[in-house]
Amino acid sequence: MIDAAGVPIAAPSANRAGSVSPTTAADVAEELNGRVELILDAGSCPIGLESTVIGFAGQSPVLLRLGAISREAIENIAGPLAETKGVIESPGMMASHYAPRARLRLDAHDVKPREALLAFGAGVPKTSAPIRNLSVGGDLTEAAANFFAMLRQLDNTGVDAIAVMPIPNRGLGEAINDRLQRAAAPRVKS
Numbered sequence: 001m002i003d004a005a006g007v008p009i010a011a012p013s014a015n016r017a018g019s020v021s022p023t024t025a026a027d028v029a030e031e032l033n034g035r036v037e038l039i040l041d042a043g044s045c046p047i048g049l050e051s052t053v054i055g056f057a058g059q060s061p062v063l064l065r066l067g068a069i070s071r072e073a074i075e076n077i078a079g080p081l082a083e084t085k086g087v088i089e090s091p092g093m094m095a096s097h098y099a100p101r102a103r104l105r106l107d108a109h110d111v112k113p114r115e116a117l118l119a120f121g122a123g124v125p126k127t128s129a130p131i132r133n134l135s136v137g138g139d140l141t142e143a144a145a146n147f148f149a150m151l152r153q154l155d156n157t158g159v160d161a162i163a164v165m166p167i168p169n170r171g172l173g174e175a176i177n178d179r180l181q182r183a184a185a186p187r188v189k190s
Contacts, residue, residue, distance in 0.1 A: 001040060013050070014039075020100050020155065020183070021148045023048055048145040049175050053090040057082060064090035066175035068144065097182040098148075100155035100162065104184035108163035116154040118164045130157045134167070134176075144172040147179065 002009055014028040015021055022028045025041035032039075052067035054074065063071065063081040075081055088094065102116070109125065111117045116130040121138040124131065132150035134143035154162050164180060167173045 018094065018097050018099055018187075020098055020152050021050060022152075023149045027149070027152060044149070046145065048147050048149070049172065049179070052175070054078070054081070055084075055089060066178045068172070068175070070171045071174060072171060095182065096185040096187050098179045099183045099185075099187060100151055102155050102159050103161040104180065105161055105163045106180055106184050107166045109165070111163050112161070114160040115163045116157055116159040116161075118150060118154060118162055120165045120167050124165070130154055130159065138168075140168065140170070140172040140176070143167065144176055147176055151183070 013021065015031045019031065022031050023045040024043075025039050028036075028039050047068040049068045050065070052063075052069040052074065053065040055062045055064045061074070061078045061081050063074075063083050071081060105112075105115065108117070111125055111127040111129045117124070117127060117132075119131055119133040120135060120143060121133075122136060124133060132146070132154055134146045134150060151162070167176050167180070169177050
């Protein structure tokens with residue numbers, strides 16, 4: 001599309017504000033439900049998470065939003081990243097964002113009635129509830145690629161809540177945990 005247009009293209013996210021990010025054209029169609037005339041399908045998002053957003057305070061790099069490139073990878077090139085405090089300077093930074101219809105229960109080690117399970121790693125509790133495992137082998141890159149798609153799949157099962165197993169808070173796990181915290185936050189009334 002960019003080649004055909006011959007100019008840079010900027011566009012908003014293909015979802016309604018605050019809801020689970022889409023990772024496929026089918027997700028966009030479901031989310032926007034006839035609100036757009038055209039959806040281009042280039043396949044599913046290979047990384048799964050949105051972009052990392054970096055700004056600058058003078059010559060110092062500032063982390064505005066965690067995303068598909070880990071803090072460690074950026075710091076290896078740019079040096080230590082400062083963080084903004086309390087000021088929203090990037091999309092996706094509202095306290096409540098990326099939220100499914102079902103409530104999220106974080107750092108879960110069990111599954112309660114009317115819950116689904118978003119698992120990570122091999123130590124999955126036994127349950128008859130719907131389960132999606134972000135990465136059986138505990139790979140954070142695989143987990144990031146699967147995150148929004150699996151969250152959306154579990155939300156579509158009609159459960160009241162989704163229990164989420166702990167995700168290590170390193171590498172891409174830091175961005176996944178950021179999304180989980182925002183998705184689990186009290187919903188903003190609009």
